[in-house]
Amino acid sequence: MNTNELITAFPGLDIRQHVALSAYTNTRVGGEADLVFWPRTVAELREVVAYATAHDVPMTVLGNASNLIITDDGLRGLTIFVTKLNEVAVSGNRIKATAGATIIDVTQIAREHSLAGIEWAAGIPGSVGGAVFMNAGAYGGQVDGWLESAEVITPAGEIKSYSNADLQFSYRHSLVQDTGDVIISATFKLQPDDGAAIEARMEDFNQKRASKQPLEFPSCGSVFKRPEGYFAGKLIMDAGLQGFQIGGAQVSTKHAGFIVNRGNATGSDYVNVIKHVQAVVKEKFGVDLETEVRILGN
Structure with missing residues (x-):
């Protein structure tokens, strides 16, 4: 089907053609999307997902687009940004x-x-959906340690609930990466504690980030998974x-595990830097660096 058909099928929804994705990614790189949809409700999302599946329209679901690289070719089919689905509710310790x-x-x-x-x-x-999708983690914590359940929309448009065990979490992986389900919500089960103590720990983690990570430049976050027995940044x-x-993409001088956009970088610059780093580390140390960051597009 052509893109006009999907727009015509949903005249009241926020669906736009030929959108430059570089405006929405943390790296500030990425080509054009054929169609971009910003659902305002879960019902809208459900309808469009089911329609796109039935008509074989390729779908890419994004949140804050923080831990990914979109190539210069952009994304075909339908790109869905769930950023308008941003409600947070507290009930007891959940x-x-x-x-x-x-x-x-x-x-x-x-x-x-x-x-x-x-x-x-x-x-x-990142967003909640992205964090669950990739089992995000830092400083010894991971989503799987605190997630109680997640709701998804299946490719057929059905709403389904997964328990923590159902999601088959592992390092930077969840079942949703394999099923094509679209995450719509997550419930975290937390522990009561002193608010000042919580704030102190958050400030400590944020100070560590600011001192060690190149937050002053656009980046895709940590690029490589931690190889068993090594640290990716130290190997690099x-x-x-x-x-x-290469071009505007640089292995950060502050933290070698990051690749930053020093100005006018392209998706190709990022991909070429990644490939070079992988080749040199393999040659020098015999270690295969696997990307944590998702690379989307051709």
Whole structure:
């Protein structure tokens, strides 16, 4: 089907053609999307997902687009940004957040309600949906340690609930990466604690981030998974690659595990830097660096 058919089928929804994705990614790179949809309700999302599946329209679902790289070719079919689905509700020691809510907002609301457990996520720029999708983690914490359940829309448009065990979490992986389900909400079960103590831990984690990570430049976050027995950043640094640059994409001089946009980088610049880093580290140390960041597009 052509893109006009989908727009015609849903005249009241926020669906736009030929959108430059670089305006919405943390790296500030990425080509054009054929169609972009911003659902305002779960009902809208459900309808469009079912329609796109029935008509074989390729779908890519994004939140804050923080831990990914979109190539210069952009994305075909339908790209869905769930950022308008951003409600957060507290009930006792549980927090339920829809997929487009930011992890930072969830940690702040947890602190306001004296609920502990997810302080490690205080500075993570991603969305709740993205965090569940990739089992995000930092400073010894991971989503799987605190997630009670998640709701999804199946490709057929049905709403389904997964328990923590159902999601088959592992390092930077969840079942949803394999099923094509669209995450619509997550419920975290936390622990009561002193609000001042929670805030102190959050501030400590944020200070560590600011001192070690290149937050002053656009980036896709941590690029590589941690190889067993090694640290990716140290391998890259020991390989003499800190500061290595192609076009506007550079291995950060502050933290070698990050690749930053020093100005006018392209998706190709990012991909080429990643490939070079992988090749050199493999040659020097015999270690295969696997990307944590998702690379989308051709």
